[in-house]
Amino acid sequence: MKSSRLPHVVFGPYLSHIAPEEYLEKINRFVSFLDHQNIKIIMAMRKYGLRNLQLIADKTNIPRPTVHARVSKLEKEGLFRTWIHPNYTKLGLVRAMVFLTTKPGKELLAPEALRVPGYWLRLIRCMGECNGYYSTHAIPLDKRWDFEQYLERIVASEIATEYRLLWLEEAGSPLPDFSYYDTKKKTWRFDWSNWLDALAAKPSQAQRKETFLPTPFDKKDLIILKELIKDGRTKLTELAKLLGMTVPAVKYRFDNLARSGFIREYVIDMLPFAPEISDLYEMVLDFQTREGLALGEKVLSSLPMVLTLSRVEGANSIAVRIYLPRTQMNNLLTMFSALTRREVLAGFTYVLLDPMTIRTQTFAYKFYEDNTGWRYDNLAYFEELRKVSSAFDKEDGMKVVFHTAPVPSFQ
Numbered sequence: 001m002k003s004s005r006l007p008h009v010v011f012g013p014y015l016s017h018i019a020p021e022e023y024l025e026k027i028n029r030f031v032s033f034l035d036h037q038n039i040k041i042i043m044a045m046r047k048y049g050l051r052n053l054q055l056i057a058d059k060t061n062i063p064r065p066t067v068h069a070r071v072s073k074l075e076k077e078g079l080f081r082t083w084i085h086p087n088y089t090k091l092g093l094v095r096a097m098v099f100l101t102t103k104p105g106k107e108l109l110a111p112e113a114l115r116v117p118g119y120w121l122r123l124i125r126c127m128g129e130c131n132g133y134y135s136t137h138a139i140p141l142d143k144r145w146d147f148e149q150y151l152e153r154i155v156a157s158e159i160a161t162e163y164r165l166l167w168l169e170e171a172g173s174p175l176p177d178f179s180y181y182d183t184k185k186k187t188w189r190f191d192w193s194n195w196l197d198a199l200a201a202k203p204s205q206a207q208r209k210e211t212f213l214p215t216p217f218d219k220k221d222l223i224i225l226k227e228l229i230k231d232g233r234t235k236l237t238e239l240a241k242l243l244g245m246t247v248p249a250v251k252y253r254f255d256n257l258a259r260s261g262f263i264r265e266y267v268i269d270m271l272p273f274a275p276e277i278s279d280l281y282e283m284v285l286d287f288q289t290r291e292g293l294a295l296g297e298k299v300l301s302s303l304p305m306v307l308t309l310s311r312v313e314g315a316n317s318i319a320v321r322i323y324l325p326r327t328q329m330n331n332l333l334t335m336f337s338a339l340t341r342r343e344v345l346a347g348f349t350y351v352l353l354d355p356m357t358i359r360t361q362t363f364a365y366k367f368y369e370d371n372t373g374w375r376y377d378n379l380a381y382f383e384e385l386r387k388v389s390s391a392f393d394k395e396d397g398m399k400v401v402f403h404t405a406p407v408p409s410f411q
Contacts, residue, residue: 033079034272036183041067042080042268046175050082050232050266074270081269082232085171086225086363087262090215092374093138093363095121095171095310096147097282097319099164099351102132106159109392111135111359113154116384117147117376119364125357126282129349132160134282136168138363140374150381157389166284168310168319173267176304181272188272188304192331198299199335200342203291215260218370220245224253225262226362232266272304273325275355281322281329283350285336290316292344305332316346 040060048055053071057064074080088095102110110133111123119137126134139147144167151163180189220243227234227242240250257263271278287293293316300306300320305328308321324332339345367375 032186033074033077034181034183034186037062037066038070038074039178039181039183041070042270043175043178045071045082046266046268050268079270083230083267083269084225084228084232084263085173085265085267086229087170087264088138088363089141089170090260090262091138091217091222091225091363092141094141094144094313095168096137096139096144097166097168097310098133098135098137098151099126099130100133100135100151100154100160101130101162102160103158106392107132109159109389110154112388112392113157113159113385116388117150117381118367119147119376121361121363123357123359125354126351127354128351130164130351134351134353140376143374143376146376146378150378150385153382153385157385159389166317166319167313169313170264171308171310172265172301173269173308174301174306175268176270176272177302180304190328190331192335195299195303196335196338199296199339200344201295203289203295205291215262217257217262219365219368221253221257221262222363222365222368224250224257226365228263229362271323273323277327278323278325279329280353280355281324281350282353283320283322283336283348284312285318285320285348286346287316287318288343288346292316293318296344322350 037060041056041062044056044059048059053067054064056062057067060067071080098114100110100114107125114120114123114133114135117137119139121136121138123133123135126132137147148165151165154160155163180191181187182189223243224239227239236247236250236254239245239254240247243250285296287296293311297309297311297318300309300318305322305324306320307323310319311317312319322332336345336348340347364374369375
């Protein structure tokens with residue numbers, strides 16, 4: 001009988017076995033950080049900016065050393081992170097969201113294929129209506145068709161059976177509405193009936209679409225933006241050292257980027273619920289009308305479980321990243337089902353995202369040159385895809401890695 005060689009299996013440093021006491025202690029520790037002072041600090045930072053802690057101290061009447069100590073502790077423990085949403089349109093880019101249904105046995109190859117062009121932002125394993133990978137990308141505006149052709153090539157290479165591609169408008173990441181949070185009981189209130197009524201209310205006239213005037217930028221500006229995506233509180237002295245410039249010169253660039261709209265939004269990335277009892281979803285809600293979409297976006301922005309919203313180009317649809325305790329998921333689906341029956345929604349789809357598989361990077365600033373703009377070469381990507389696929393087949397599959405617990409940051 002001919003023997004066959006099995007793929008090499010690599011285990012992580014450990015397989016986590018959590019005792020009930022440790023499990024509950026983790027949840028209690030996570031919830032304990034949402035006290036009255038931390039909430040005041042977080043809300044003030046959202047309103048007045050991330051960088052000037054003295055201003056935050058003045059606005060909250062909390063001593064500056066206390067503000068600094070609390071923010072530092074939250075950052076150190078991974079419970080609080082700040083970054084920016086750049087204005088991708090002003091950078092000559094457009095965001096794409098891809099649901100790639102992988103061919104059985106090719107699940108490990110799929111994310112490598114999605115990474116080949118280099119313009120990816122986020123890769124996450126997904127389950128549900130799409131079993132495979134969810135990804136977002138920031139593609140040069142004039143290369144949409146090329147990117148679609150690349151996705152077609154992934155399917156033709158038998159890495160995936162199908163894909164769904166949505167082009168997105170600019171994203172928003174609202175701060176949870178803490179009026180739904182009881183700081184004494186350390187619990188959130190889920191007001192499903194009122195949320196349903198608010199979403200089903202008669203909408204007003206839809207807002208006009210934003211327009212942006214072209215504004216010049218260069219690669220040094222891109223480097224500043226990508227550092228702010230990594231950490232919204234990056235010091236100007238650190239940027240000056242990275243760019244080989246003086247601090248006043250960097251401040252001038254920073255102020256100009258903010259004034260010109262390249263920094264669309266400062267994001268305070270925090271999880272309202274303990275990861276041990278919660279799940280992460282990506283949903284696409286299809287509204288019947290443009291007016292309903294505008295109202296839905298406004299209401300959804302106030303809900304504590306909504307992390308990010310992005311309208312879909314050319315449709316009355318919005319992509320929503322949801323982070324919710326498992327015990328509430330049925331209520332969420334019940335609400336959307338009722339909105340469909342009331343003809344507010346034309347339909348909705350969703351996938352469960354696996355936070356243990358999240359991979360992220362900033363936009364592909366290395367592919368930009370001041371004289372020529374964004375570099376994108378589909379022929380080179382096709383060849384690289386062929387090499388990646390061939391290497392996978394020759395090695396009898398890629399190494400199998402079992403992951404340990406992730407850092408709780410699901411944006």
